[in-house]
Amino acid sequence: xxxxxxxxxxxxxxxxxxxxxxxxxxxxxxxxxxxxxxxxxxxxxxxxxxxxxxxxxxxxxxxxxxxxxxxxxxxxxxxxxxxxxxxxxxxxxxxxxxxxxxxxxxxxxxxxxxxxxxxxxxxxxxxxxxxxxxxxxxxxxxxxxxxxxxxxxxxxxxxxxxxxxxxxxx
Numbered sequence: 001x002x003x004x005x006x007x008x009x010x011x012x013x014x015x016x017x018x019x020x021x022x023x024x025x026x027x028x029x030x031x032x033x034x035x036x037x038x039x040x041x042x043x044x045x046x047x048x049x050x051x052x053x054x055x056x057x058x059x060x061x062x063x064x065x066x067x068x069x070x071x072x073x074x075x076x077x078x079x080x081x082x083x084x085x086x087x088x089x090x091x092x093x094x095x096x097x098x099x100x101x102x103x104x105x106x107x108x109x110x111x112x113x114x115x116x117x118x119x120x121x122x123x124x125x126x127x128x129x130x131x132x133x134x135x136x137x138x139x140x141x142x143x144x145x146x147x148x149x150x151x152x153x154x155x156x157x158x159x160x161x162x163x164x165x166x167x168x169x170x
Contacts, residue, residue: 076111
């Protein structure tokens, strides 16, 4: 197959959309690492996500912080804004999640899964929760540095999701 033919085939393959929100840089770093692993993924800040963009994607990686034992407001707003326009139109599409938290992350993870269940998305990878250990107001508000091993985990998840979509596994 000629190079142009390969390029056209790749453009028609379902693309991974990485939706992220970050206040202190941790979730953004994880999302960017996943995007680097995925290659052709569409990396979109939660504020910029539209129902049309969600409908055009073949699968999703949702990356965001847990704030006060829930999804961050910007991630929740994205779901609030896009939920009903996409309801009944995303069934069976693959998804995965990365939550960046100070100590727990389980509540935000459960909230993400409940929303994905409503859309009838199919989880294709175990959740990743990255705990930064931030417990004081100063540490919570400070810029986050994610350990290289956790960034590598996000990178590998992005690669696996993109390859699974391209191969038609999901």
